[in-house]
Amino acid sequence: MILNQTGTRRFKAYTSKHLDELLRRAGLDDGERLKVRAVATVLPFRTNAYVVDELIDWSAAPHDPMYRLVFPQADMLPEADVARLADLLKAESPNAEVQAEAARVRAQLNPHPAGQMELNVPRMGEEPVPGMQHKYPETVLFFPKQGQTCHAYCTYCFRWAQFVGDADLKFASDDIGQLVAYLRQHPEVTSVLITGGDAMIMGEPVIRRYLEPLLELEQLESIRIGTKALAYWPQRFVSDPDADATLGLFEEVVRAGKNLAFMAHFSHPRELESPLVESAVRRIIGSGATIRTQAPLIRSINDEPAVWSAMWRRQHRMGMIPYYLFVERDTGPQDYFAVPLGRAYEIFRDAYASVSGLCRTVRGPSMSATPGKVCVDGVTEIAGQRVFVLHFIQARDPALVGRPFFAHYDPAAVWLTDLRPAFADVFPFQAAPARV
Template sequence: MLFKSYNNKSFKQTEYYTRLPKDEKEIFDVLSSVFHFKVNNYVLAHLINWEAIPEDPIYKLVFPRKEMLSAFDYEKLKQLFKIGLDEKTRIGFVQSVKKKMHPEVKHAETGFPKIDGEIITGGYRNFPTILNLFPDPMVKTCHAYCSYCFRWVAFDNTEAQKKTAYRDPYDPIPYLKDNPEITDVLFTGADPLVLKASAIKKYIDPVLEIESVQVIRINSKALAWWPYRFTTDKDAAALLELFRYIQSKGKHLNFCAHFTHAKELENEVVKEAIQKIRETGAVIRCQGPLVKGINDTSEDLIALWKEQIANGLIPYYLFVEADHNPESCFRVPLAKALRVFQEAQKKTSGLARTVRGPVFMNDLNRVLLDGVTELNGEKYFVLKSLQSPPETNGEGKIKLIPFDEHTKDAGDLFELFKEKELEMNQIN
C-alpha cells in the first residue's frame, strides 16, 4: 500500500466523505476550519467501520468532535458556513476561536537545558535522567492526527517550530557531555517516524557516541496509523537496520508505541510490523490516553491490553488528561478513570500489571492516581508522584485532593508537589 494522506480539503474529494451522514459532514466542515485534520488511506480503509459512524471509536479518534468548541462558537461558525462566507471572510472569527483553544502547556524554566546561560533550542529536561529532543523535521507532522492531541497548534506553524526545535544534529551534544547523569534520550515530535531512516539516523548518530547515554527512546504512533512503515515502505528495511545499528552501539532501544484502541492492533499488517521490530531486538512498550467515548470502559482496556500482550508488547502507561486542553470533551472523571482501570486490571493477565495508570502526564510531572482513601470522615483521591523536576523535591511523595465523583481536574500538579506543601502523614 502506498501512503496517501488527506487534509480537510482533499478528504472531501473521497468516497468516504460522501458516506458521512449529513450532520457529520456539517461538523467536519465547521471544525476542520479550526483544527488541523490529517488522515491516510490505511486508516480510512482498514481501521474505521463506516457503517458505525459516528460511534466508531477510530472515527472519533481521528475526526474532530462538535464538543471541541463551545456551543456558541460552534453555532456561530455554522452560521458563517450556511450564509456562504468564503475562507478569507471567516478567517477573523476562526483565528479568535483558535486563540481560545490554544493548549495551556506549562514548562519549568529549569527544564530548558542551558550552556553558559544560553538555552539549547529543541531540548527539554523535566526529569533528571532523561532529555527530550525535538529535531525540527520530527515536530512537523504525523501519519494521521488524533483529535485530542494538544500538539495541533504546532502543525504547519513554522514560528512555533523555530522556537521549540533544532536543526543541527550536534546542537544537544555538548550538553549531554556536560551532564553524564542523563542516561535516556527521547526522540519525539509529532512523530519521528514520518522521516526517512537516513534522516532519523542523522539525528541519532551523534547521541550514540555519548557513553553515559544508555537508552534511546523513540515515541511513535506509526504502528497504529501506518504499519507499512516497517513492512513495505521503500526504506522499511533501512529503518529496521537502524534499530539494529542503535543496539550494536551498546544502547537499549525502547520503541514506545502509541495505541488507544484494540482495533489498532487487529490488522495482520500491524502484527507483521510488530514482529519485524521485535526481531531487531528493540523492546516495544505501549502507552496511550484514556479518552471519553473511545476507550473509557473496562472492556475497552481489557481488549487493548490483551492484544498488546498477545503480540509480545509491554503495556506501559495509561494517561489521563492533565491540563493541556482548555476544553474537556475528551476527559473522563477521575473517579471513573480509576474505577475503569482497576476493574480492567482485575480481569486481565498479570502481565498487564506492568501498565501504570491512571497517570497524569504534563511537561512537569508524572503523577499516579493511586486510589481513594478516607480521613476523618472525608474522602480523598490519593496522588503519588512517579517523577517530578528535581527542584520540586516531589518525587515519590503522596498528596491528597478532595474526592469528587464528577471532577475531571486534579488541579495544579506542579504546585501540589512542591516541597512546601503538606505531605499525607502530616495531615491530622
C-alpha cells in the same frame, strides 16, 4: 529479518481539503459537515488511506471509535465558537478572516500545557535551546524538524499545536550538534526521547542523521522514539521502500549498547488487529528494540475497562510491554474527551484486575502535569474524609517521586488543578503559604 511484503499500497494522506468528501461517507448532512469543517479550522485534521479503508467501520460512523479517533466532532469546541466559524465558512469569507478567528479560539485551548514553553526549554548559557525540552533530570526530549507531522492525527492529541501551521506554537530543531553539546554539558541525562510529531514519519537517512551522533555518548542508556506509526501506518516497518534499512539502523543502535525503546501509541484494540501490525511488531522486536505501549483514556473511544484489558492482553501476546494509561491533558478539546478522575481510576482498576501479572507493567491513571507525572492510586476514606490517594511517578523535583499525598475527593475533577489538598494546607509540590 522478515522480507518485505509486496503489493501493498503507497502512503496516501487525506487533509482538510478532503474532509467534506469523507464526511459524506459518515452520513453527515450539510449543516453537520459545515460544523465539522469549522472545528477543523482550529484543530488539525490528517489521516491516510490505511486508517480510512482498514480501521474505520463506516457502517457505524460517526459513532465508530476509530472514526472518532481521527475525525473532528462538531461539539469538540464551544458552540458559539463553532457557530461563528461556520458562518464565516458559509459566507466564503476571506481565508485571513477565518484564520484570525481560528487563532483566537486556539489561544483559549492552552496550546502548551505543563509549562512547555516556560519551564521545560533548556538553556546553554543565556540562550534557550530550540527544539528541546528538559523536564526531568535524566530525560531530554528532542523534536526533529522533519518529524513535525504524523501519518494521521488523533483528535485528542495534546501536541495538536505542533500541527496547525503556527510557527510560534512549534518546537522543532534540525541541529543535532546542539543536542549533543547540551547532553555533554549535562551528564545526568541518560535518556533521550525523539518525539514530535512522529519521528517515524522521517525516512531512514534522516532518522540516521539524528540517531548516529547519540551512539557516541557513553552517558546515554536509552533512546526512545515516540510513535503512532504502528497503529496508523505499519507499512513503515514492513513494506515501505526503506523499511529494511530502518530496521538495520535499529540493530546498529542496539549493538552500540543502547536500549532502543518504541513508545507506541495504541488507543483502541482495533489498531492491533491487522496482520501488518503483527509483522511490524515482530520486525521491530527482532531488531533488538523493545516496544512499550501507552495511550490516554478518552471519552467515547476507550472509556471502558474491557477495551483496555483487551489491548493489554493482545499487546502482551505480541511481545509488547503495557506501560501507561494517561489522563487526557488540559489542552485542546479536553472538555470533550476528559473522563473524571474517579471514573478513570475505576476503569484502570477493573482492567488491571482482569489481566495477568505480566500485563501489570502498566501504570495509571497518570496525569502529565506541570510538577510531574501524578498517578491516581485510588479513592478511599481516611479520618472520615473521602480522598484521592496520589503519588508522583516522575517529578521535576526528584525528592517527590514515590511520596503519597492526598486530595479531597471531587467527582467532577478531571485534572490535578481541579483538586484541593487533604490533611494539609498545600500539596507537596506547592510552596507553603507565607505566615503573617
